[in-house]
Amino acid sequence: MTERAAFPSSPFIQRSDARRDVDVVVIGAGAAGIGAAREALARGASVRVLEARGRLGGRAFTDQCGGVPFDAGAAYVHYADRNPWVGLAAELGIALEPHRGWGRGVPFRGGVRLPEQDRQERMRASERFWQLLYGTSEGRDLSLADLVRGEADTVGEAARRYGEQAIGEDPERIGVADLRQLWEGPDKTVPGGYGALVAAAGAGLPITLNAAVRRVDWGSHGVVVEGPAGSIRAGAAIITAPLGVLASGSIRFDPPLPPATAGAIGALRMGALTKVVLAFDGERFGWPSPSDLYPLGTGFNLEFWPFNRDIVIATIGGTQARDLVRLGEESAAAALLDVVADIVGSEARRHVTAGRLADWVSDPCSRGAYSYAPPGAAGARAMLAEPIGGRLFFAGEATSGGADTVGGAMTVGGALIAGQIAAQQACARLRVGEQASSV
Secondary structure, X not given: OOOOOOOOOOOOOOHHHOOOOEEEEEEOOEHHHHHHHHHHHHOOOOEEEEOOOOOOEOOOOEEEEOOEEEEOOOOXXXXXXXXXXXXXXXHHOOOOEEOOOOOOOEEEEOOEEOOHHHHHHHHHHHHHHHHHHHOOOOOOOOEHHHHOOOOOHHHHHHHHHHHHHHHOOOHHXXXXXXXXXXXXXXXEEOOOOHHHHHHHHOOOOOEEOOOOOOEEEOOOOOEEEEEOOEEEEEEEEEEOOOHHHHHXXXXXXXXXXXXXXXXXXXXXXXXXXXXXXXXXXXXXXXXXXXXXEEEEXXXXXXXXXHHHOOEEEEEEOHHHHHHHHHHOHXXXXXXXXXXXXXXXXXXXXXXXXXXXXXXXXXXXXXXXXXXXXXXXXXXXXXXXXXXXXXXXXEOOOOOOOOHHHHHHOOOHHHHHHHHHHHHHHHHHHHOHHHHHHOO
């Protein structure tokens, strides 16, 4: 992708702002950044997007293992009945498929398939967990672990599996109030890759890659953003860097962010949902495509042969994921192969051709998979979404736009919505759309 050589000055900028390079500078070219750029351009603003990575998409990334594509990050178009990526996929000619549903996997323990009675018991425990999560209300914000305290062990296990596999974190750390405000709805999948869909939506935008922002000066009139791309002056900055990057302090704000914003960044956390993938030579060990397997006690959930491809995708979260990624890709792949071999037999070792670790925890451009709110921090998302001084606008899955759209948090759809809302706010503040309509 080539950066646009020159950015036209908006004819509607006031004379005092004539030295701006662009109306809006967007930090990050993931789903939120792409959504912000598209929205701002559609409203007549001049835009420049700065992306730290050498690619688009952020944590939506379609990678490969042994030449076979898979989504290393986000893979599901959640709440498809209102997710804007559904419409964008249709616009871009990218096919979506309904997801087959959750919780129908085959449980194993120690490599031994458990009887149907055990699976039914686990399903009843899951139903009890969902009843506790959504069918009751507490005056205080509990952790997932506290929510199921005193319940049967199987209910506690359901809470742990949900925390680790859906949120990417240990249930002791996850606040229930935040989960209760999330949107629910039917899911879809993207055979060609969710990451590929997000990247396609960013095609042709004025994006500069390998341009990590180091400093944002918002103390004077407008904003000055500094990094490898030089200094860029703008009327407003939309910051879509992941929460983990913001919390690390790798982007310096001058003057420092207001206490409420800094407090929101500090209150939220990043989960550690991680994927390990093995590619095989075509041998499928008698399992149809796709098959979900739950090897209990290993930390992994397994998906055999997604989209009829010769790979096994494993997900793992929380402390177990952080421990695993510290071992590195080779050891992580070996750990997964041990689990697969316990289930299908030692012949798995003869048929594996490649392994891949999708490590968002150690990645300096993400520093975690996606955000969650500990007990007592559910309001931090909306606080982070509040504009600052009419010049700084934070957007991403950690904010999902705040207010009425905070239910999209933790998702690529929510990130897109957040970017669009931030662009609308920035353009309104700069009066870009108002001035354009008056001409």
